[in-house]
Amino acid sequence: MPSRYVLPMFPYPSGRLHMGHLRVYSIADVLARFERKNRSQPTKRIPRSSSLPNNQRISNLESHSNKVIFPIGFDSFGLPAENAAIERDVAPAEWTKLNMNAMATQLKSMGTSFDWERLVSTCDPSYYRWTQLIFLRMHQQGLVYRKQSIVNWDPVDQTVLANEQVDSEGKAERSGALVEKKKLEQWFIKITEYQNELLNGLDSLNWPTRVKQLQKNWIGRKDGFQISCEIDGQNEDISVFFTNPDAVKMAEYVAIACDHPLIESSAIPCKYRPKLLQTAKNIQNSHFTPVQKAALGCSTGLFSINPVTSRRLPIYLSGAMPSEFGVGATFGGSLLDSKDAAFAKQNGIPPMKENDSIAVDFDLEPFKKTHFRLRDWLISRQRYWGTPVPMIHCSSCGIVPVPEADLPVILPENVKLSGRGGSPLASCSEWVECQCPKCKGPAKRDTDTMDTFIDSSWYWLRYLDPQNDKQICDPSLPAKHLPVTTYIGGVEHAILHLLYARFVGLFLFKSGIAPGSQDSEWKGEPFKLLLAQGMVTGQTVKCKTSGRYFKPEEIEWTGEDVARHAWTKDTHQCFELDAETPIVKATGEVGAISYEKMSKSKYNGVDPSEIIEKYGSDCTRLAILYKAAPTDELIWDERGIIVTATAASEASPQIVDTSKLEKELLFALHTAIKEVTHAMTTTFGFHVAIASLIKLTNHMDALPTSYHSHATFKDALSGLIQMASPFAPQSSQEMWANLHPNEPRTVHEIPWPSVSEAALKSDSHVCVVTVDGRKRGTVQVPRGAEKSSIEEITWDCEEARNWLFDANTGKRVQFGKVIVVKDGAVVNFVTAKKA
Ligand SMILES: [Zn+2]
Structure with a gap:
């Protein structure tokens, strides 16, 4: 039986789990437990030992993995650790370690069954050594290069900012300075080399359609035409790309994007230059909304000659022109598009008259061209807490890769982090100064660290062989265990993380780092099936006029004994209330209820630990899984948790006809087995599965107690407990042990029950x-x-x-x-x- 690989996205070690984590790990754990039961041998037991000698390590991991691989780890590099270091003067490594320990404890308290022996942490040198190796191998194959690129620059702190450090008004979160754009030499990975495979590969994946569509749009294949237009009075041409074949005939102007090279060209007449550069800067600034950006436009003062109509077309910088569309230049015309018409009118571009659109006979066939929206992956970060780029700058040899034997390039400790100045690593001279591997002369280390998306793009491979210190992974393992059977995570990672992981997967496969075998399913696509779980939302109460969120303690809920009338601030009217209406204690106004993604600022967050503490992990898991399908939004409401302690049903006085009860019970049991198995294997409708188990429980609960000692009742109870065990692992085991005191195996080692068609047929x-x-x-x-x-x-x-x-x-x-x-x-x- 082939192994199964159930993989939930690993968490960032922020220190505490949130409800979204609780949901994703509950879903994943149910699947893993179910798959394990499906692979249980009817009698064999596999010993679990964590303290085996090293040479038995792989074989031991492998003996488990013949069943189900269910690993966990931490995506532990990234900005928050660095911020914590600046704010609280605690070393990022220490902060991260504390958080990982706290979260591991929480994960265990959820009753999860992760393979902790497979634990990886991306900030550990034993992990990032291989991230560096992947980078070097890509470099060897010409997939890594350096290029000038624009970064967010804080002019006060003199530092590069990540996008998340820039607020919605374009100001630096820390210094409050208006963020500027600055050009810097940066490292890029040529993901565009794989664009066709990344696009075509989507067809083979069992992923939600909307996620595939998002990937498709991001890769953005555009088939169109590209022609070269002479710039009037210049010895220069401009390439124009368009998808509508009529565009060339109906063009009134050429629109260029804000990063088009023409903007900085010396051909731009002096009097246009200042306004043009300012407009380009405004378009690039993140604090403009897309609508505001689209309205920005400015003439370059240049004209191009349409080679088809010979019309002189003004060249305009347009905020509506996406720089990733083709070559960053296209035709605009008021007869082509209403937005173009508005742009032309706003900028006083003379419109083409209906009869101007001459039916030119022009063969576009030779000008066919395909462009992709996808851009190469900028991986340089001027940050401390990340994987160091394993490159050395030598004044005589240029840029020299660190030899693989010298890996890892370890991140130095005790680096002063202030959030100011250039790359933090640059200040650590004893680390920067090194020897050139080529000429042995003095040289300097590259001081950039890598985008953390690299760390998380290949962790699924390392899980197969996490403690191997000779290789990234034993080359026999990928063919055995890849691709991941089911990958579970939030849809917010639908584009970048999944795209990068697919790209790196293809690279690892093709480069032979993670080879396949002739009969293996592994072809470089890491995740065969994607289960994109929905958001967890919580109830918020807002002020109807100001939109301010109220804290729970500011609110009183109307109930039976609370006045049934209230007034609204806006209309000063009294009106009848529903039984559950939030009233603001201080003012008596009625709050507006909504359900939104949990966040501290909305006072609708819930601490998973408190819930587990209060209700127990099994009950919490059931509440999460029963309330909504895994892919739907989960509206968290603690009042939904009902701890049922049903009293034993009254002994029925009538005579028991056991053959009738038996047939009906078997029918109920096997209906449940059929429904639950279907939900687990095809629809992931865990809520449906739990509903089936409740139905069976109710059926059994209604049976007379005198029947409880009957063999069929015990069988049905065993079946019920077995099916409940992935959802409520701890209480199921307790019940199992009570029911089968002489059984050496736990309920989790018992094979999943199979459906008896005969029991169902005897309808x-x-x-x-x-x-x-x-x-x-x-x-x-x-x-x-x-x-x-x-x-x-x-x-x-x-x-x-x-x-x-x-x-x-x-x-x-x-x-x-x-x-x-x-x-x-x-x-x-x-x-x-x-x-
Ligand atoms: Zn050198």
């Missing part, structure tokens, strides 16, 4: 056979059968034989009437009245 029910109102026996009849056939079947009732057949003749008694009651629940034979 029959019990019919009580009475003669003149007295019960004489029972018989099984098919559900929904015709009255006449039910009557016919009851004649075969063995127990009632003495009453139905004449003892002397052996023939059927002549009854006066035979009444089939309630679809055959009872059939009453009524003796003919003697005259």
Whole structure:
């Protein structure tokens, strides 16, 4: 049986789990436990030992992985650790370690069954050594290069800022300075080299359509035409790309993007230059909304000659022109597009008249061209807490890669972090100064660190062989265990993380670092199936006029005993309230309820630890999984947790007919097995599965206690506990041990129950056979059968034989009437009245 690989996205070690984590790891754990049960041997036990000698390590991991690989780790590089260092003077490594320990404890308290032996942490040199190796191998193959690129520059702190350090108004979060754009030499990875494969590969993936569409749009293949237009009065041409074949005939102007090289060209007339550069800067600034940007435009003072119509077209910088569209220049025309029309009007560009659009006979075929929106991956970060770029700058040899044998290039400790000045590593001279590997002369280390998306782009491979210190992964393992069977994570990672992981996966496969084998499914796409779990939202109460969020303690909820009337600030009217209406204690106004993504600022967050502490992990898991399908939004409401402690059902006084109960119970059990198995394997409808288990529980709960000692009841109870075990692992095991005190295996090692089609086919029910109102026996009849056939079947009732057949003749008694009651629940034979 091939192994299964259940992989939830690993967390960033922020220090505390949030409800989104609780959801993703609950979903993943249910799947892993289910897959493990499916792979359990009916009798064999595999010992679990964490303290095996090193040479047995892989074989031990492998013996488990014949079943299910279910790893966890930490995406532990990144900005928050650096910020914590600046704010609280704690070393990023120390802060991260504390957080990882705290989160590991929380993950364990959820009752998860991760393979902790596979733990990886991306900030550990034993991990990032291989991140550096991947970078070097890419460099070897010409997939890494340096280029000038624009960064966010804080002019006060003299430092490069990540996008998340720039607020919505374009100001630096820390210094408050208006962020500038600055050009800097940066490292790039040529992801565009793989653009066709990244696009075409999507077809083979079992991923949600919307996620595939997002990837498609991001890669953005555009088929169109590209022609070269002469710039009037210059010895220069401008390439123009367009997808609408009519554009060339109807062009009124050429629109260029804000980073088009023409903007800085000496061809721009002096009087246009200042305004042009300022407009380009404004378009690039992140504090403009897309709509505001689209409205920005400015003439370059240059004209191009349309080679088809010979019309002189003004060249305009346009905020509506995406720089990733083709070559950053296209035709605009008021007859082509309403937005173009608005732009032309706003900038006073003379419109083309209807009869100007001459039907030029022009063959566009030779000008066909395909462009991609995808741009190369800028991986340089002028940050401390990341994987150091393993490159050395030598004044005589140029840029020299660190030899693989010298890896890892370890991040130095005790680097002063202030958030000011250039790259923090540059200040660490004893680290920067090094020897050139080529000429052995003095040289300097590269002081950039890598984008953390690199660290998370290949962790799924390292999990297969996390402690290998000779290789990134034993080359026999990828073919055995890849691709990941089910990858589970938030849809917010739908574009970048998944794209980078796919790209790196293809590279690892092709470069032979993670080879496949002839008959393996592994072809470089890391995640076969993606389960994109929905958001967790919590209830917020806002002020209806100001939109301010209220804290829970500011609110009083109306209930039965609270006044049923309130007033609104805006209309000063009294109105009737629903039973659950939030009233602001201080003012008496009515708050507006909404459900939004949990966040501190909205006071709607919930601490998972508190919930687990209060209700226990099993109950919390069930509440999360039962409330919504994994892919849907989960509205978290603690009031939804009902701790049911059902009292044992009253012993029924009537006589128990066990054969009837048995058939019905088996039917209920196998219906549940069928429904739960289907939900687990095809739809991931865990909420549906739990509903089936509840239905079975209710069925069993209604049975008389005298039946509880019956073997079928015990079997059904075993089945119920087994099916509940992935969802509520701890209580299931407790019940299992009580039910089977002599069973050495835990419930988690017992194979998943299989459906008995026979039990389902016997879709029959019990019919009580009475003669003149007295019960004489029972018989099984098919559900929904015709009255006449039910009557016919009851004649075969063995127990009632003495009453139905004449003892002397052996023939059927002549009854006066035979009444089939309630679809055959009872059939009453009524003796003919003697005259
Ligand atoms: Zn050198």
